[in-house]
Amino acid sequence: MNHKSLTVYAPASMANISVGFDILGAAISPISGVMLGDCITVETAKEFSLTSKGQFVKKLPRDPKYNIVFQCWQRFCQAMGRTLPVSMTLEKNMPIGSGLGSSACSVVGSFVALNAFFDKPFNQFELLSMMGELEGRISGSVHYDNVAPCYLGGMQLILDEMGIISESIPHFEDWYWVMAYPGIKVSTAEARAILPALYQKADCVAHGRYVGGFIHACYTNQSELAASMLCDNIAEPYRKQLLPNFDETQKRVKQLGALASGISGSGPTMFVVADKLETARQIESLLQHCYLQNDEGFTHICKIDTQGAKVI
Numbered sequence: 357m358n359h360k361s362l363t364v365y366a367p368a369s370m371a372n373i374s375v376g377f378d379i380l381g382a383a384i385s386p387i388s389g390v391m392l393g394d395c396i397t398v399e400t401a402k403e404f405s406l407t408s409k410g411q412f413v414k415k416l417p418r419d420p421k422y423n424i425v426f427q428c429w430q431r432f433c434q435a436m437g438r439t440l441p442v443s444m445t446l447e448k449n450m451p452i453g454s455g456l457g458s459s460a461c462s463v464v465g466s467f468v469a470l471n472a473f474f475d476k477p478f479n480q481f482e483l484l485s486m487m488g489e490l491e492g493r494i495s496g497s498v499h500y501d502n503v504a505p506c507y508l509g510g511m512q513l514i515l516d517e518m519g520i521i522s523e524s525i526p527h528f529e530d531w532y533w534v535m536a537y538p539g540i541k542v543s544t545a546e547a548r549a550i551l552p553a554l555y556q557k558a559d560c561v562a563h564g565r566y567v568g569g570f571i572h573a574c575y576t577n578q579s580e581l582a583a584s585m586l587c588d589n590i591a592e593p594y595r596k597q598l599l600p601n602f603d604e605t606q607k608r609v610k611q612l613g614a615l616a617s618g619i620s621g622s623g624p625t626m627f628v629v630a631d632k633l634e635t636a637r638q639i640e641s642l643l644q645h646c647y648l649q650n651d652e653g654f655t656h657i658c659k660i661d662t663q664g665a666k667v668i
């Protein structure tokens with residue numbers, strides 16, 4: 357038996373980007389070159405095994421059967437119609453319940469690695485459908501706004517219509533995204549449960565204006581307009597109570613020149629947009645002092661990762 361091995365890196369992502377609850381998300385990578393994402397290795401083996409390692413391995417479920425990587429392998433075997441004997445290794449570099457698409461990194465990394473290992477039996481649509489299904493098992497509802505950007509890279513708008521799950525949207529290349537993870541956990545399922553079941557008509561109209569205006573500004577390259585449209589009236593008003601000093605921190609980053617700020621995914625990570633590196637560095641320093649709660653917290657100045665998951 358010839359030994360074969362490959363490793364896939366799947367990057368962090370920020371879902372929602374304030375205006376696009378469940379329908380907008382972007383992959384991100386730190387400008388420092390740090391690889392902010394999970395790595396999944398698939399190797400030839402006589403029988404299936406899963407090994408987990410990495411900084412956040414202790415936060416994973418104790419029973420490997422509850423690790424989403426195991427469930428991805430099961431789903432991939434089901435789609436292939438046979439049990440696939442491979443050894444899988446998860447390097448869990450992403451904190452869980454961070455708002456940075458941690459489970460999406462594991463899901464996307466697993467499917468991309470298995471698909472590459474078995475010479476690409478599934479196309480992009482089939483893979484993305486399975487990724488959404490697995491991500492849905494964790495948060496309680498299928499939403500592609502982490503898995504699509506993590507897999508495809510760039511900023512992704514979820515269409516889920518006429519056989520198209522997601523389309524790439526132009527982004528502002530001079531924008532820096534300062535990401536601050538405070539080091540505490542917010543469960544996606546719980547952060548979804550606190551949202552209202554119904555919204556007022558005025559809120560629906562405002563939301564339509566924000567998301568439509570933002571997409572229009574991206575396509576017409578109007579960065580000031582785009583930044584002013586980055587408003588979240590769907591999740592932020594209800595979720596900010598789960599985040600430390602959120603209102604005060606938003607005020608202070610604005611004073612430093614932030615173009616916009618908001619919650620990454622379901623939190624607790626916060627994102628802040630700046631169009632100058634010097635401003636981004638000042639904002640990062642402020643976030644380190646005001647927003648981080650313990651030694652597990654971190655900040656990164658990021659750009660949008662246009663590549664998405666890749667074999668390394």
Ligand SMILES: Nc1ncnc2c1ncn2[C@@H]1O[C@H](COP(=O)(O)OP(=O)(O)OP(=O)(O)O)[C@@H](O)[C@H]1O
Pocket residue numbers: 415416417422423424425446451452453454455456457458459460462494495502542543544545621622623
């Ligand atoms: N490989 C894995 N990576 C991350 N979470 C996993 C994994 N396997 C199982 N889980 C479980 O899935 C759940 C993930 O919770 P949740 O969706 O809140 O986190 P998340 O994916 O990190 O969130 P976010 O998208 O906001 O970063 C946890 O209960 C965790 O134990």
Ligand SMILES: N[C@@H](CCO)C(=O)O
Pocket residue numbers: 371372377378379455457499501502544547548591621622
């Ligand atoms: N759009 C989802 C992302 C969760 O990662 C939410 O905000 O609940």
